[in-house]
Amino acid sequence: MSMLSERLRAYRLASRLTFGELAQHTGLSKSYLHQLENNPTLDPALSVIRRLADHYQVSLDSLCDHSAAPDISYPALTQFAEQHALDNDQQCLLASLHLYGQRPSRPIDYWYVWRAIQLACSDH
Numbered sequence: 001m002s003m004l005s006e007r008l009r010a011y012r013l014a015s016r017l018t019f020g021e022l023a024q025h026t027g028l029s030k031s032y033l034h035q036l037e038n039n040p041t042l043d044p045a046l047s048v049i050r051r052l053a054d055h056y057q058v059s060l061d062s063l064c065d066h067s068a069a070p071d072i073s074y075p076a077l078t079q080f081a082e083q084h085a086l087d088n089d090q091q092c093l094l095a096s097l098h099l100y101g102q103r104p105s106r107p108i109d110y111w112y113v114w115r116a117i118q119l120a121c122s123d124h
Contacts, residue, residue, distance in 0.1 A: 002040035002041075004036075004040075004044075004049075004063060005036065005037050005038065005039070005040050005042075006093065006121075007062070007063055007093065007096065008033075008036055008037050008052065008063070009037045009117070009120060009121070010093055010096075010097060010113075010117050011052075011056045011058070011063075011096075011097060012033075012037070013113070013116045013117060013120055014097045014098070014113050014116070015056065019033045019034055022055070025055055026051050026052060026055050027051070028048065028051065028052075036048075036052075046060075049063055056098070057098060058096060058098070062096045074095065074103060076104055076105055076106050076107050076109065076110060077091060077094055077095055077104070077107075077110055079107045080094075080107040080110040080111060080114070081094075083107065084111075084114070086114075090114075093117075094110055094113060094114065097113060
């Protein structure tokens with residue numbers, strides 16, 4: 001899975017949105033949003049990435065430039081990462097997320113987000 005696909009899935013899950021709800025908010029089709037998350041070779045237009053970044057209230061870099069790692073020095077994230085032995089990439093992914101427009105403030109909040117990502121990305 002590409003970094004963009006992973007981040008789009010993580011943002012959607014953290015926002016607790018279905019593809020249908022995200023489609024309503026962004027004006028993109030459910031099937032296209034599904035393809036963006038599940039087809040790592042898909043190369044979306046900049047306007048699509050911008051629309052999604054605007055919706056999630058994040059920068060374009062945080063969605064598509066994996067070399068521009070987000071700041072991961074948040075106490076709740078640091079505590080969660082140490083408890084669960086997360087690597088730097090996993091911490092960066094969680095650091096780039098916002099719940100209801102805010103960054104999680106407690107380690108348990110990060111646990112819920114992390115668990116949702118694990119469940120969404122696992123083979124059922």
